[in-house]
Amino acid sequence: xxxxxxxxxxxxxxxxxxxxxxxxxxxxxxxxxxxxxxxxxxxxxxxxxxxxxxxxxxxxxxxxxxxxxxxxxxxxxxxxxxxxxxxxxxxxxxxxxxxxxxxxxxxxxxxxxxxx
Amino acid sequence: xxxxxxxxxxxxxxxxxxxxxxxxxxxxxxxxxxxxxxxxxxxxxxxxxxxxxxxxxxxxxxxxxxxxxxxxxxxxxxxxxxxxxxxxxxxxxxxxxxxxxxxxxxxxxxxxxx
Numbered sequence: 292x293x294x295x296x297x298x299x300x301x302x303x304x305x306x307x308x309x310x311x312x313x314x315x316x317x318x319x320x321x322x323x324x325x326x327x328x329x330x331x332x333x334x335x336x337x338x339x340x341x342x343x344x345x346x347x348x349x350x351x352x353x354x355x356x357x358x359x360x361x362x363x364x365x366x367x368x369x370x371x372x373x374x375x376x377x378x379x380x381x382x383x384x385x386x387x388x389x390x391x392x393x394x395x396x397x398x399x400x401x402x403x404x405x406x407x
Numbered sequence: 408x409x410x411x412x413x414x415x416x417x418x419x420x421x422x423x424x425x426x427x428x429x430x431x432x433x434x435x436x437x438x439x440x441x442x443x444x445x446x447x448x449x450x451x452x453x454x455x456x457x458x459x460x461x462x463x464x465x466x467x468x469x470x471x472x473x474x475x476x477x478x479x480x481x482x483x484x485x486x487x488x489x490x491x492x493x494x495x496x497x498x499x500x501x502x503x504x505x506x507x508x509x510x511x512x513x514x515x516x517x518x519x520x521x
Contacts, residue, residue, distance in 0.1 A: 323506075325509065327512070333514060334411075334413075334498065334512045334513050334514035334515050335450070335498060335500075335512040336512070337509050337510075337511070340509055342506075342507050343507075381449075381450060383450075387506065392438060392455045392457055392462040392463050393438050393440070393455065393502045393510060394440070394452050394455055394463055395440075395442075395450075395452065395510060396452065397442075397449050397450040397451070398449060399448075399449045400449060400450075
């Protein structure tokens, strides 16, 4: 079984400031890690994923996350946020084994609010 | 770009009534899921469906819930006798085969039980 903890329920920042959204997980097996974003009144969209290889993964809109196995973390960062990044961000984990059928376990979500 | 489609976007139902939430997954995907998010809480896994049968379900998915893929394109979640605590956003998702693929989510159906 897996669990995910997002340490901050809300993160307010000013436009163009850097931001870090924290995510820690626990699992007895190897995992894949994901960040999903939910804009107001929309569904969940995949932002980025770590499956294997380089521990630093990037999205097309400037977000990045680094998988740290020793600290069991997958924090999301962006060096300069925009108003349009205002959304709720969910960290999720999935067992890498073949019997998981792809079930995702989500964190509680972090609401990022970018102020002008 | 292919997407998962859910209908309706919002459903209001009276307690004790049956409700069916509908989803059209991405056409070549093989794994299908339902998740729910009660207001203010985390997204929770309900059930996964593969090869025309339930592959995994959570403790939440009790006898009042059922899933069906009736015609090869739709994927439905039925709640037989709704309770107030079933009020939530329900998300459908689908995934292609292979361990290195991700799930794609629909926009969700907001179910309100009154």
